[in-house]
Amino acid sequence: xxxxxxxxxxxxxxxxxxxxxxxxxxxxxxxxxxxxxxxxxxxxxxxxxxxxxxxxxxxxxxxx
Amino acid sequence: xxxxxxxxxxxxxxxxxxxxxxxxxxxxxxxxxxxxxxxxxxxxxxxxxxxxxxxxxxxxxxxxxxxxxxxxxxxxxxxxxxxxxxxxxxxxxxxxxxxxxxxxxxxxxxxxxxxxxxxxxxxxxxxxxxxxxxxxxxxxxxxxxxxxxxxxxxxxxxxxxxxxxxxxxxxxxxxxxxxxxxxxxxxxxxxxxxxxxxxxxxxxxxxxxxxxxxxxxxxxxxxxxxxxxxxxxxxxxxxxxxxxxxxxxxxxxxxxxxxxxxxxxxxxxxxxxxxxxxxxxxxxxxxxxxxxxxxxxxxxxxxxxxxxxxxxxxxxxxxxxxxxxxxxxxxxxxxxxxxxxxxxxxxxxxxxxxxxxxxxxxxxxxxxxxxxxxxxxxxxxxxxxxxxxxxxxxxxxxxxxxxx
Numbered sequence: 001x002x003x004x005x006x007x008x009x010x011x012x013x014x015x016x017x018x019x020x021x022x023x024x025x026x027x028x029x030x031x032x033x034x035x036x037x038x039x040x041x042x043x044x045x046x047x048x049x050x051x052x053x054x055x056x057x058x059x060x061x062x063x064x
Numbered sequence: 065x066x067x068x069x070x071x072x073x074x075x076x077x078x079x080x081x082x083x084x085x086x087x088x089x090x091x092x093x094x095x096x097x098x099x100x101x102x103x104x105x106x107x108x109x110x111x112x113x114x115x116x117x118x119x120x121x122x123x124x125x126x127x128x129x130x131x132x133x134x135x136x137x138x139x140x141x142x143x144x145x146x147x148x149x150x151x152x153x154x155x156x157x158x159x160x161x162x163x164x165x166x167x168x169x170x171x172x173x174x175x176x177x178x179x180x181x182x183x184x185x186x187x188x189x190x191x192x193x194x195x196x197x198x199x200x201x202x203x204x205x206x207x208x209x210x211x212x213x214x215x216x217x218x219x220x221x222x223x224x225x226x227x228x229x230x231x232x233x234x235x236x237x238x239x240x241x242x243x244x245x246x247x248x249x250x251x252x253x254x255x256x257x258x259x260x261x262x263x264x265x266x267x268x269x270x271x272x273x274x275x276x277x278x279x280x281x282x283x284x285x286x287x288x289x290x291x292x293x294x295x296x297x298x299x300x301x302x303x304x305x306x307x308x309x310x311x312x313x314x315x316x317x318x319x320x321x322x323x324x325x326x327x328x329x330x331x332x333x334x335x336x337x338x339x340x341x342x343x344x345x346x347x348x349x350x351x352x353x354x355x356x357x358x359x360x361x362x363x364x365x366x367x368x369x370x371x372x373x374x375x376x377x378x379x380x381x382x383x384x385x386x387x388x389x390x391x392x393x394x395x396x397x398x399x400x401x402x403x404x405x406x407x408x409x410x411x412x413x414x415x416x417x418x419x420x421x422x423x424x425x426x427x428x429x430x431x432x433x434x435x436x437x438x439x440x441x442x443x444x445x446x447x448x449x450x451x452x453x454x455x456x457x458x459x460x461x462x463x464x465x466x467x468x
Contacts, residue, residue, distance in 0.1 A: 011412070011416040013410060013416060013420065014421060018176075018342065019342070026175060028172050029168065030421065053403075056410075056412060057412065058406075
């Protein structure tokens with residue numbers, strides 16, 4: 001599984017950071033920072049899907 | 065309330081009035097009807113106004129800063145007299161590119177990590193309020209107004225501390241908010257000494273002589289490319305924080321308690337299953353989203369076949385977007401463990417509520433503390449719950465029976 005984050009779509013709702021702090025941090029202004037490069041570890045697949053499915057701006061996508 | 069003289073609404077598709085008491089009483093049913101039939105209602109009231117009800121249209125308008133301006137965000141008979149790009153209360157009334165500058169100044173105060181530092185203040189505030197309520201219940205009071213005795217004081221108290229203003233000024237804040245949000249169409253000429261402008265000008269002038277580490281001091285020292293912020297900018301931003309940061313969160317807390325008062329199952333689930341709480345918070349925000357924003361049409365534009373004319377209003381009822389069955393499964397049901405919840409309670413696009421992390425923290429802490437203290441409570445009299453009218457929706461009196 002790969003996870004993509006579109007910084008230009010992010011408006012800093014911080015839903016990903018709350019649901020999946022292993023995958024997303026936030027910067028000083030509250031915009032998301034994607035923490036993983038490449039494959040998402042299997043134990044974080046569900047959290048990755050939660051982050052993607054709760055982003056109000058559709059800024060996170062998953063490639064299975 | 066200004067509703068007594070409002071004309072009855074003949075037809076919600078062609079004559080809607082979001083400030084009419086019938087709207088306050090039944091907005092979700094009105095949105096559902098419109099969504100199926102219309103789905104963007106129009107009214108000649110307010111000098112021309114539109115009411116989209118589908119998530120797709122509300123999102124599209126929210127993100128279209130070319131055809132829509134944020135110069136006006138509260139629908140009135142008048143048009144704002146403070147021009148773009150700054151507007152009365154930056155950044156909410158600002159348009160690009162100034163918007164990003166004004167917003168950037170605020171963001172670091174409201175990031176999730178910055179807001180973590182205020183959680184203890186919110187919690188202490190809740191615990192003090194609850195201690196008072198417990199004494200009253202122990203003394204035999206059978207009816208407690210959770211709006212007047214609890215929910216309204218939490219965001220007001222935290223915001224007073226963030227601004228380093230006296231907590232006793234909370235009543236003044238509420239009066240200012242009421243004048244602007246609920247009496248927007250009846251601006252009674254008030255002496256300058258009773259206006260929010262006077263209150264803020266006085267406090268800002270005093271603060272400039274005695275700077276601290278609070279948000280007013282920070283704005284007094286902030287700059288844009290080396291130039292200090294204009295006085296109107298500092299005042300407008302603080303006015304925004306007071307107006308937008310208090311009755312919104314007060315509404316969300318109150319509506320959530322109103323829901324829990326009527327749902328023993330959801331109270332039980334909250335208490336017995338802490339893992340459900342993060343999802344419950346977002347579901348409260350979805351289902352009881354308090355805020356409807358607005359824009360002015362800057363340039364004629366067609367949205368889903370509706371010809372919107374320059375100078376008309378369009379409302380952005382995020383609570384209606386949150387109940388659109390095209391965007392949510394079981395949209396009209398409150399599902400406490402809803403794990404997929406792309407709600408837009410805090411808006412969409414560049415004007416996402418700058419205080420969303422603060423509001424979410426306050427809602428969470430307010431419910432954690434309330435539920436820890438009172439696992440069992442019910443509406444004392446469902447008929448006596450009153451809801452605000454206009455663009456911020458929430459219970460303004462919430463009489464509860466709390467067993468001693």
